[in-house]
Every structure is written in structure tokens, then in C-alpha cells.
Amino acid sequence: MKSRGWRRFVAALPLLAIALLMSGCSTDMGVLEPKGIVAKEQFDLIMITIVLSIIITVPVLSMAFYFAWKYRASNKDNVEYKPNWSHSTKIESWMWGVPILIIVVLGVITVIYSFKLEPSKALAAEAKDGVKPVTIEVTSLDWKWLFTYPEEGIATVNYVRFPEDVPVEFKLTSDAPMNSFWIPQLGGQIYTMSGMAMELNLMASEVGQYQGRGANFSGEHFGKMEFTAEATSQADFDSWVADIKQSSPALTEQGYDELAEPGVVETNDTYSSFPDGLFDRIVSKYGSSHNHSAAAEGESSSEETSSEGGTNK
Amino acid sequence: MWEDIKDWASDFFVTGDPLIYGADVGIVLASLSVLFVLTYFKKWGWFWREWVTTVDHKKIGIMYIIASLLMLFRGGVDALLMRTQLVMPEMEFLKPEHYNEIFTTHGVIMILFMAMPLMFGLFNISVPLQIGARDVAFPVLNSLSFWLFFMGAMLFNLSFVIGGSPNSGWLAYPPLSEKMFNPGVGQDFYIWGIQISGIGSLMTGINFIVTILKMRAPGMKLMKMPMFTWSVLGSCLTIILAFPVLTVTLALLFIDRFLGAHFFTLDGGGNPMMYINLIWMWGHPEVYIVVLPAFGIFSDVVSTFAKKKLFGYSSMVIAIMSISVVSFLTWAHHFFTMGSGASVNAFFAISTMVIAIPTGVKVFNWLFTMYKGRISFQAPMLWTMGFIPCFVVGGLTGVMLSVAPADFQFHNSYFLIAHFHQVLIGGVVFGYFAGFYYWWPKMFGFKLDEKLGRWAFWLWNIGFYVCFMPQYVVGLMGxxxxxxxxxxxxxxxxxxxxxxxxxxxxxxxxxxxVWQILYSIKKMDKDTTGDPWDGRTLEWSIQSPAPLYNFATDPVVKDVDDWWEEKQRIKAGGKPTPKPALQPIHMPKNSAMPIIKSTFWFLAGFGFVFDWMWLALPAMAGVAITMLFYSFRYDTDYYIPVDEIRKTEAAAGRAV
Known part of the structure; x- marks a missing residue:
């Protein structure tokens, strides 16, 4: 079959593209270039899965091409033809048995890793002794990310910084349609949903800037929901905090409301303070079901008027 | 006054984009030329009698396929617009709002208005022929299913030029799809387009289950059915369990939007995640609904072109049926990142992996069918050979995605996009193409040009890998x-x-x-045998195209692949199985009810979209009245006399 040359050519194209890309050494390879403890574990797990899957896919692919070649009607060699052969207990036990076995192994590995890499599990045990975790609250807005540091008392937009080798506890919520918080080089993502605080624990093992993204579509300018995550030394982090404390403006209630309006923010703004309990208020604003607090009622009535206004387009 | 009309029109029609103006002109010209051709050639009566009101499963199948190819064109244009926007960074070809509309319509059209109708088209063309039946169990219902799909699809596509397209993703996750964030009419077009065609899908599911269970030729036990028919049964069972979930979910979303309820809203106690659970309880089985029939097609094609019995028939049946059951237990793997905890994720990860087992078994079945066969690589087999490597690699990445803790790194990335396009294009589209080329001679009585077919095959295959392999990498890059x-x-x-x-x-x-089809129509390479591929199942035992009544006399089935066995017996010097004497054939009469009722549904949907109760309510009444009126119609059937059957058979060169 003349297909082989083509197939090689096709397979080579993406590799060529990767080679081109890798030549610029600054390219961020995301998941393939883990820089955090969680991402490393996930990378290992991905490799295990690939190896296990290859045990079955490579023989299958070879058989497919070999059988197609050998038993082609135009084959002049006198190959065997058994039109009525359609059952073999031996072959059928193998073809059920091997996949079952592989899935059992993979299943066990998956269960172990599911508990090991549960995003809400704290990473304190993995850190050096005496290192205190940093807590960062993340709120996804239309279409920007707000980071608030409850202990340091500062806030940032579309930029988040934390010390290396220190566990970071992200608490996540949303004051807009749900999104997903993802820093590929540090570890997997988790949804940001309104009315609840999700948890994600990550830890960077190297100083560096990492691309962060919103990964769940949230409306018009979703494409602008990128952010930068930067891991620095503890000293750099401390002086950065002190600097913001000194020179940045405060985020007021009104300032937050303006920030929460749908729109795109091009600069990485920083704030020396933010209203007390802002994050908890955002979470409880949408509360759990049948919440009769004043805030929730005010919110729902304003939504009703807007929906009535919107019906007659 | 004039100003008012202008204001209204600029709101009502989508304006301000040269692409859309171009499309407007195109749509108007295309519609006018269709009207002109029908009028000029005085074909309105023919069009009405032979197509619009027909209840013949073969013609309904052809209409499904034509509609789905048009939708493939539209969905494909959407795809290329997206790829053009993404060709380089900072492109300004499409504004974000347009991009959002286009990926939404691309997804909806490809799954619901391309894959589903193409699949139903193939069901219609071949299931009654494969099981030796004269039509489906409920022929008028079948026509109604088609027209509901058609009207739903038209309503959805109308949003392109009127009112504005939906823009919150193909599954319309709330709260984004709620009125609060999405006040326009696009989302309502989405709801009503899918609802109306969804009723049709559900009825098709019921129709084919009954057809397969009750209308098989004498002697065709369940375990003697062709594998495609088995896969249709599996798919239809899944349809009747899954589609009601979709209908209810979208109805709740509509109640939220229309009456201000709070099922899925951000506030007022709504729970968006409930919608996401519900929609995937339909959405995941939906994937298997469309892929199972493709597996059936491959099974028939492989055994036909390898000239060999299908290996492991019962394994295959078990695999198909277990997939349709387990498909209902995997929905949460679409949102491992929701934070439901390690135990829930582990459960859904394992249930997902379990599906890989029967799927893998099927691939082995096909391979061992090829083993010691005599394989010829005509178009249907070529697509099957393209499918196997593509689907195996897609399956590998599917298993990777199912590993929940690793999925945190794949979720919503281009890795996922590449994976599901690989199984949907490599599995579903290649499968339906294989079926399309396989049954084409049976539909139209002539063959498609092989050489152009090879060109199309290689372009699709190479294009596929060039398009999607890089997406795996770019997805991993974030x-x-x-x-x-x-x-x-x-x-x-x-x-x-x-x-x-x-x-x-x-x-x-x-x-x-497209060129291949036009060229082949011109060349008209007639299939006079009715059996161009040396087939195995009953549809190849009759002339091409199949006559109105399908089988002049009821076939009696003794074996799996009965027609093949019959040919072997004759080759070995045996006599053909004697056929009983001709008798008048009982057939259903055409009906105008489906098109009328579906038109009322279309008007009702349009009314609800724009909140025009003066239109919606009378139209709903119209639906009810048509239904009632039809219930009292008893003149629904007739007999084809023996003379006419004899004449038709003689014209096709067949002795009776």
C-alpha cells in the first residue's frame, strides 16, 4: 500500500512543529514541563497511563496493517482463506482478558492517585518543616481574576505571586458564570463556582513565571482570562507584599463593584487592602438554596426586573 | 412609522457583518432558485407526492441524508472560520462574540443536525431491508420524525440571520445561558430547535425498536440479525432512555428563561451544576448513540469486504449491548474538576474505563474477521481501514482522559478537543461515510466513482491527522x-x-x-445486479434501487448472512430457495399530517423564541388539532396488486 509514506509524513509534521517551537527555549510546555509537586505527580501518572495503553494499542495497530496487507485480495501468494472461520474460544478469551486485566491495573492506580492527588488535600506534609502555607482567595469575574491574600491583606488582578516550596492553599469562588482555575505547570485545575468555596492546593518547586488560564467558557471576553502566576523566593515575596502595602491604592467596596462589572482589565492592578471578609461575602451572596437573607433577596429581585426587561427583544 | 420599522428590523435581523450579509444573499438566492426550478419544470405535484408527504422509509432516509450533508457543510464552514481565527495569535478575523456564536453552532449542528440525521438516514435506508421488512413499524410517525428534525434544524439555523445565534457553548451551561447573562433570543432558538428535533429523535428510537423487534422476516431470530441492525437496536434503546432527559433539562432551562424560575440560576437557590449533571446524563449516552451504529456499519463492511463471516458474533452483540448500558453510568467524567471528591471521581473514572473493554473487543473482532479473509479495498472498506488506527489512538487518549487525577490537567484543553474529534470524526463520521458509500448503490441504483472516492478518503485522512495531532500537543501546552x-x-x-x-x-x-457525487450522477454507472459488493445480508438480495415494497415476497431466513449462504448454495450447484407465489402487498398511504404538524411546531417555536404569544399559542393549538384530526383518519393503507408487482420485478429483470 502506498499509504505508508504518507502516514510517516503526516506523523512527522507535528513533531517538526514541536521541534521548531522547542528551539526557542522560552516556550512554556505546560503540562509536559511540570514545575510543581502536583503537576509532577500528574505527569508521572500520565506517563503510566500511556505505557499501559500502548501495551494494547501497538499490537492492535500492527495487526491491523499486517492483516490488511497479508490478506488483501490482490495478494498473489497462496494465503489461507477460511470464509467460515468465525469463532475461537482461545482468541476470544484473550481479547476479553487482556483489556480487562489492563483496566483492572489502571483502575487500581487511578483509585490510589485519586485520593493522593485530591485537590482539596493540604500539601503541608510535602513541605519542609516549619513552612507555613500561604492562603490565596481567588474570585473569577467577568473577565478577569481577582486574588485576595487574607493574611497579607493585599489584592491583585490577573497576577498572583507566592513563594517557592511553600504550599499554597487556593480558595476559589466566582462572582460571574463559572470558570476553571488552571496553572498547567503547577498542577491540575478546579472549577470556580458561585455560592461555594472550592479548594486547590499547589506548590511550586522552582522560581519562575507560569501561565495561568481560565479553562471554562464564561462569555464574551473569556479569551482574555489569562493570568500570570509567579513563584519567587520568600524574601522577594515579602518585599513585594511590603511594596504593595506601601504604594498601592486600597480596594474599596465600590472599587470591587466596579471591578466586578463585565469588562476586560489590561493592567495587573494591585491593592494595598480590600474590604474585610470580601471573599466570604461573595460566597454567601449566592448562598445555598432558599437563602432568605436580605442580600439574597435584593439580588434576586434585581434579576427579575432585568429578566423582564430582557424578554421583549 | 418608517423609522419604527427600521428600528425593529435592525433588531430582528442580524446586521452589521459582511459575512452575514453574504449569507443572507446566498440563502435568498438558493431558496428562489429552488422555487423557480420546481415551478418552471412543473414539479410541485411530484415534489409533494413523492417527497414531502411520502412515508417510504427509503425516501425519508434519502431526505435525512441530504439534509445532514447540508448541515455538514454549514458546520464545516463554522469549523474553518474558527480555524482561520486561530491560525495565528492576535487575529482579528472574528470578534469574540462571533467566535463564541460560531463554536456554539458548530457543536450543535455537527452533533444534533449532522450526525444524528445522517445516522437516522442510514437507519431508514437499510434496517427494514436488512431484516426483510416492507417498511418501518410506524411509517407516518417516521415521516413526522423527519419533518420535526427538519423544522428544528431550520429554526436553529434561522438564528444565524434573524435575532442572533446562541453563544454559550454547544451544551449551553448555565448560568451563562440564563437570561441574566444571555438576554438575547439566540439561546431560545437553541432550546426550541433542539426540543422540536429531539421529539423526532425520540420517536425514531421507538419506531426502530418496534421495527426490529416485531417486523423481522420469518426465521430471523435475534441472534441471526445483521450486526448493523443489532447496533441500531442498541442505539435506539439508548435514545429512548436518554432523550427524555434532554427534553426535561432544556424545558427547565426554558422555564427559567421564560417564566423567571430558578432551577439553574446563580441566585434564588438555583443550581447550575444540576443542569451540567443532567445535560451530561443525556450527553454522554448521546456519544454512544451516534457511535454504536458506526460500529455496526464497520462490522457489516468488514465481513463483506473480507468475504468472511464476522468473527465472534456473540462477543460483538454482548459488547454493543453492554456499551449501551454502561454509557449511562459515566456522565460525571465530563466534570471531574467540579470538586466532588476522590470517591466520586474514582467511581466515574472506573466506569469510564470499563467501556474501553467492550470497545477494544470490537476492534479485535474486526481484526480477526480480516484474518484469513480475502480483502478488497473499495470505498467502504477504505474508510473502515482509516477508522481503525484513528479510533485506536482516540481510544488511547480517551483512556488517558478517564484517569480522573490526570484529567485535571487535560480538562477543557485542546487535548480534550483533539480526543473527541478523533473519536467523532475517526469513529462516527468515517463510519457513516463507510455506510454512505456502502449503501449508495442500494439507494440510487448506481455506483460512485472509486477514483474520486480515494482522493476524498486520503484528503480527509491526512487532513484529519494534520489538524488534530498538533491539538493534542497545544492542549498539553495549556x-x-x-x-x-x-x-x-x-x-x-x-x-x-x-x-x-x-x-x-x-x-x-x-x-x-461533492464533486464525486455530481460526476457519478453524470457518468451513471448503473448497478444492475442489486449486489455490487457481493454482499451478505438481505438488502443485497433485491434490485437497486429497492422497489417501493422492498421484497416481492417475504424472505425466509435460515442463517446469519442468509443471502451469502444462499449464494454459496447456488454456487455449489444447489437450487435457489423456492419463493412463494406473489400476493397483493399491504402498504401505508402517504400523509400530509407530518409536514403540517411540524410546520405548526416550527411556528410555535418561533413564537416562543420571540415571546410572541399571538403566534405561539395558535400554533400549539394547530399541533393539537392536527394530531386529533389525524387520529380519526382511517383511510391509511392500500394494496399493491400482483400485476403491478410482477411488472416492477420484470422491469428490474427479475423472475418471479
Missing amino acids: MTRRYSTYSWDTGWFGLNLVSTIGGFIMGIGFLVQ
Whole structure:
């Protein structure tokens, strides 16, 4: 079959593209270039899965091409033809048995890793002794990310910084349609949903800037929901905090409301303070079901008027 | 007054985009030329009698296929627009709002208005013929299913030029799809387009289950059915369990939007995650609904073109049926990142992996069917050979995605996009193409040009790998789906460029297929045998195209692949099985009810979309009245006299 040359050519194209890309050494390879403890574990797990899957896919692919070649009607060699052969207990036990076995192994590995890499599990045990975790609250807005540091008392937009080798506890919520918080080089993502605080624990093992993204579509300018995550030394982090404390403006209630309006923010703004309990208020604003607090009622009535206004387009 | 009309029109019609004005002109011209041709050639009566009101499953099948190919064109144009926007960083070809509309309509059209009708078309063409039946169990219902699908699809597509397209993703996750964030009518077009065609899908499911269970030729036990028929049964059982979930979910969303309820809203106690659970309880089985029939097609094609019995028939049946059951237990793998905890994720990860077992078994079945066969590589087999490697690799990445703790790194990235396009194009589209080429002579009585078919095949295949292999990598590099643009410093440029080139190669492949059809119509290479592939199942025992009544006399079945066995017996010097004497054939009469009722549904949907109760309510009444009126019609059937059967058979050169 003349297909082989083509197939090689096709397979080579993406590799060529990767080679081109890798030549610029600054390219961020995301998941393939883990820089955090969680991402490393996930990378290992991905490799295990690939190896296990290859045990079955490579023989299958070879058989497919070999059988197609050998038993082609135009084959002049006198190959065997058994039109009525359609059952073999031996072959059928193998073809059920091997996949079952592989899935059992993979299943066990998956269960172990599911508990090991549960995003809400704290990473304190993995850190050096005496290192205190940093807590960062993340709120996804239309279409920007707000980071608030409850202990340091500062806030940032579309930029988040934390010390290396220190566990970071992200608490996540949303004051807009749900999104997903993802820093590929540090570890997997988790949804940001309104009315609840999700948890994600990550830890960077190297100083560096990492691309962060919103990964769940949230409306018009979703494409602008990128952010930068930067891991620095503890000293750099401390002086950065002190600097913001000194020179940045405060985020007021009104300032937050303006920030929460749908729109795109091009600069990485920083704030020396933010209203007390802002994050908890955002979470409880949408509360759990049948919440009769004043805030929730005010919110729902304003939504009703807007929906009535919107019906007659 | 004039100003008022202008204001209203600029709101009502989608304005301000040259692409859309171009499309407006195109749509008007195309509609006018269709009207003109029908009038000029005085074909209105023919069109009405032979197509619009027909209850013949073969013609309904052809109409499904034509509609789905039109939708493939539209969905494909959407895809190429997206690939053009993503070809390089900072592109300004499409505004973000347009990009969002286009990926939404691309997804909805490809799954619901391309894959589903193409699948139903193939069901209609071949299931009654494969089981030796004269029509489906409920022929008028079948026509109603088609017209509901058609009207639903038209309503959905109308949003392109009137009111504005939906823009919150193909599954319309709330709260984004709620009135609060999405006040326009696009989302309502989405709801009503899918609802109306969804009723049709559900009825098709019921229709084919009854057809397969009750209308098989004498002697055809369940375990003697062709594998395609088995896969249709599996698919239809899944349809009747899954589609009601979709209908209810979208109805709740509509109640939220229309009456201000709070099922899925951000506030007032709504729970968006409930919608996401519900929609995937339909959405995941839906994937198997469309892929199972493709598996059936491959099974029939492989055994036909390897000239060999299907290996492991019962394994195959078990695999199909277990997939349709387990498909209902995996929905939460679409949102492992919801934070439901390790135990829930582990459960859904394992249930997902379990599906890989019967799927893998099927691949082995096909391979061992080829083993010690005598394989010829005509178009249907070529597509099957394209499918196997594509689906195996897609399956591998599927297993990777099912590993929940690793999925945190794949979720919503281009890795996922590449995976599901690989199983949906490599599995479903290649499968339906294989079926399309396989049954084409049976539908139209002539063959498609093989050489152009090879060109189309290679363009699609090469285009596919060039388009989607880079997406796996760019996904791992962190590119997430639905980004309307990206910056230069991401390093995604090269891979996206390659991917776009691949997309256009597939587009050329589609154009070659269109050319292939036109060229073959002109060449008219007639299939006089009725059995161009040396087939195995009953549809190849009759002339091409199949006559109105399908089988002059009821076939009696003794074996799996009965027609093949019969041919072997004759070859070995045996006599053909004697056929009983001709008798008048009982057939259903045409009905105008389906088109009238579906038109009322269309008007009702349009009324609800724009909140025009003066239109919606009378139209709903129209639906009810048509239904009532039809219930009292008893003149629904007739007999084809023996003379006419004899004449038809003689004209096809068949002795009776």
C-alpha cells in the first residue's frame, strides 16, 4: 500500500512543529514541563497511563496493517482463506482478558492517585518543616481574576505571586458564570463556582513565571482570562507584599463593584487592602438554596426586573 | 412609522457583518432558485407526492441524508472560520462574540443536525431491508420524525440571520445561558430547535425498536440479525432512555428563561451544576448513540469486504449491548474538576474505563474477521481501514482522559478537543461515510466513482491527522478550548498554523466528495445486479434501487448472512430457495399530517423564541388539532396488486 509514506509524513509534521517551537527555549510546555509537586505527580501518572495503553494499542495497530496487507485480495501468494472461520474460544478469551486485566491495573492506580492527588488535600506534609502555607482567595469575574491574600491583606488582578516550596492553599469562588482555575505547570485545575468555596492546593518547586488560564467558557471576553502566576523566593515575596502595602491604592467596596462589572482589565492592578471578609461575602451572596437573607433577596429581585426587561427583544 | 420599522428590523435581523450579509444573499438566492426550478419544470405535484408527504422509509432516509450533508457543510464552514481565527495569535478575523456564536453552532449542528440525521438516514435506508421488512413499524410517525428534525434544524439555523445565534457553548451551561447573562433570543432558538428535533429523535428510537423487534422476516431470530441492525437496536434503546432527559433539562432551562424560575440560576437557590449533571446524563449516552451504529456499519463492511463471516458474533452483540448500558453510568467524567471528591471521581473514572473493554473487543473482532479473509479495498472498506488506527489512538487518549487525577490537567484543553474529534470524526463520521458509500448503490441504483472516492478518503485522512495531532500537543501546552484568540508569547502559533492547514485539507476532501457525487450522477454507472459488493445480508438480495415494497415476497431466513449462504448454495450447484407465489402487498398511504404538524411546531417555536404569544399559542393549538384530526383518519393503507408487482420485478429483470 502506498499509504505508508504518507502516514510517516503526516506523523512527522507535528513533531517538526514541536521541534521548531522547542528551539526557542522560552516556550512554556505546560503540562509536559511540570514545575510543581502536583503537576509532577500528574505527569508521572500520565506517563503510566500511556505505557499501559500502548501495551494494547501497538499490537492492535500492527495487526491491523499486517492483516490488511497479508490478506488483501490482490495478494498473489497462496494465503489461507477460511470464509467460515468465525469463532475461537482461545482468541476470544484473550481479547476479553487482556483489556480487562489492563483496566483492572489502571483502575487500581487511578483509585490510589485519586485520593493522593485530591485537590482539596493540604500539601503541608510535602513541605519542609516549619513552612507555613500561604492562603490565596481567588474570585473569577467577568473577565478577569481577582486574588485576595487574607493574611497579607493585599489584592491583585490577573497576577498572583507566592513563594517557592511553600504550599499554597487556593480558595476559589466566582462572582460571574463559572470558570476553571488552571496553572498547567503547577498542577491540575478546579472549577470556580458561585455560592461555594472550592479548594486547590499547589506548590511550586522552582522560581519562575507560569501561565495561568481560565479553562471554562464564561462569555464574551473569556479569551482574555489569562493570568500570570509567579513563584519567587520568600524574601522577594515579602518585599513585594511590603511594596504593595506601601504604594498601592486600597480596594474599596465600590472599587470591587466596579471591578466586578463585565469588562476586560489590561493592567495587573494591585491593592494595598480590600474590604474585610470580601471573599466570604461573595460566597454567601449566592448562598445555598432558599437563602432568605436580605442580600439574597435584593439580588434576586434585581434579576427579575432585568429578566423582564430582557424578554421583549 | 418608517423609522419604527427600521428600528425593529435592525433588531430582528442580524446586521452589521459582511459575512452575514453574504449569507443572507446566498440563502435568498438558493431558496428562489429552488422555487423557480420546481415551478418552471412543473414539479410541485411530484415534489409533494413523492417527497414531502411520502412515508417510504427509503425516501425519508434519502431526505435525512441530504439534509445532514447540508448541515455538514454549514458546520464545516463554522469549523474553518474558527480555524482561520486561530491560525495565528492576535487575529482579528472574528470578534469574540462571533467566535463564541460560531463554536456554539458548530457543536450543535455537527452533533444534533449532522450526525444524528445522517445516522437516522442510514437507519431508514437499510434496517427494514436488512431484516426483510416492507417498511418501518410506524411509517407516518417516521415521516413526522423527519419533518420535526427538519423544522428544528431550520429554526436553529434561522438564528444565524434573524435575532442572533446562541453563544454559550454547544451544551449551553448555565448560568451563562440564563437570561441574566444571555438576554438575547439566540439561546431560545437553541432550546426550541433542539426540543422540536429531539421529539423526532425520540420517536425514531421507538419506531426502530418496534421495527426490529416485531417486523423481522420469518426465521430471523435475534441472534441471526445483521450486526448493523443489532447496533441500531442498541442505539435506539439508548435514545429512548436518554432523550427524555434532554427534553426535561432544556424545558427547565426554558422555564427559567421564560417564566423567571430558578432551577439553574446563580441566585434564588438555583443550581447550575444540576443542569451540567443532567445535560451530561443525556450527553454522554448521546456519544454512544451516534457511535454504536458506526460500529455496526464497520462490522457489516468488514465481513463483506473480507468475504468472511464476522468473527465472534456473540462477543460483538454482548459488547454493543453492554456499551449501551454502561454509557449511562459515566456522565460525571465530563466534570471531574467540579470538586466532588476522590470517591466520586474514582467511581466515574472506573466506569469510564470499563467501556474501553467492550470497545477494544470490537476492534479485535474486526481484526480477526480480516484474518484469513480475502480483502478488497473499495470505498467502504477504505474508510473502515482509516477508522481503525484513528479510533485506536482516540481510544488511547480517551483512556488517558478517564484517569480522573490526570484529567485535571487535560480538562477543557485542546487535548480534550483533539480526543473527541478523533473519536467523532475517526469513529462516527468515517463510519457513516463507510455506510454512505456502502449503501449508495442500494439507494440510487448506481455506483460512485472509486477514483474520486480515494482522493476524498486520503484528503480527509491526512487532513484529519494534520489538524488534530498538533491539538493534542497545544492542549498539553495549556491552550484551553473556546479561547477566541491568544497572544504571541504563548508559543502556540506553529501548532495552530499546522492545525488550520489540516482543517482546510479536510474541507477540500468534502468538496471532492461533492464533486464525486455530481460526476457519478453524470457518468451513471448503473448497478444492475442489486449486489455490487457481493454482499451478505438481505438488502443485497433485491434490485437497486429497492422497489417501493422492498421484497416481492417475504424472505425466509435460515442463517446469519442468509443471502451469502444462499449464494454459496447456488454456487455449489444447489437450487435457489423456492419463493412463494406473489400476493397483493399491504402498504401505508402517504400523509400530509407530518409536514403540517411540524410546520405548526416550527411556528410555535418561533413564537416562543420571540415571546410572541399571538403566534405561539395558535400554533400549539394547530399541533393539537392536527394530531386529533389525524387520529380519526382511517383511510391509511392500500394494496399493491400482483400485476403491478410482477411488472416492477420484470422491469428490474427479475423472475418471479
